[in-house]
Amino acid sequence: MSRSSCAVLIARVLLALATLALIAAWVAQFSNGTLLGLSQAHLFADAQTLALLALLALLALPALGVFANAYWHRREAAAGVESRES
Numbered sequence: 001m002s003r004s005s006c007a008v009l010i011a012r013v014l015l016a017l018a019t020l021a022l023i024a025a026w027v028a029q030f031s032n033g034t035l036l037g038l039s040q041a042h043l044f045a046d047a048q049t050l051a052l053l054a055l056l057a058l059l060a061l062p063a064l065g066v067f068a069n070a071y072w073h074r075r076e077a078a079a080g081v082e083s084r085e086s
Contacts, residue, residue, distance in 0.1 A: 011057040018050035
C-alpha cells in the first residue's frame with residue numbers, strides 16, 4: 001500500500017469517526033445533554049478534532065512522506081559516494 005493511499009484510508013476512517021461523534025452529539029441534545037457519559041459539547045469537540053485530523057492526514061502525511069523519502073535517498077547517495085571514495 002502506497003503512502004498516499006494509506007493517508008487516504010486514515011482520513012476516511014477519521015472522517016467516519018467524526019461523523020459518528022457529530023451524530024452522537026445531536027442525539028445527546030435530545031437526551032438530557034449527555035450520551036454514554038459524554039456531554040454534547042465534548043462530542044462536538046471530538047467531531048471537530050477528528051475532522052481536523054482527517055484533513056491533516058490528507059494534506060500533511062503525503063508531504064511528510066516525500067520529505068522522509070528525500071532524506072532516505074540523500075543518505076543512500078552519501079553512503080554510495082563514501083564507498084566509491086574508499
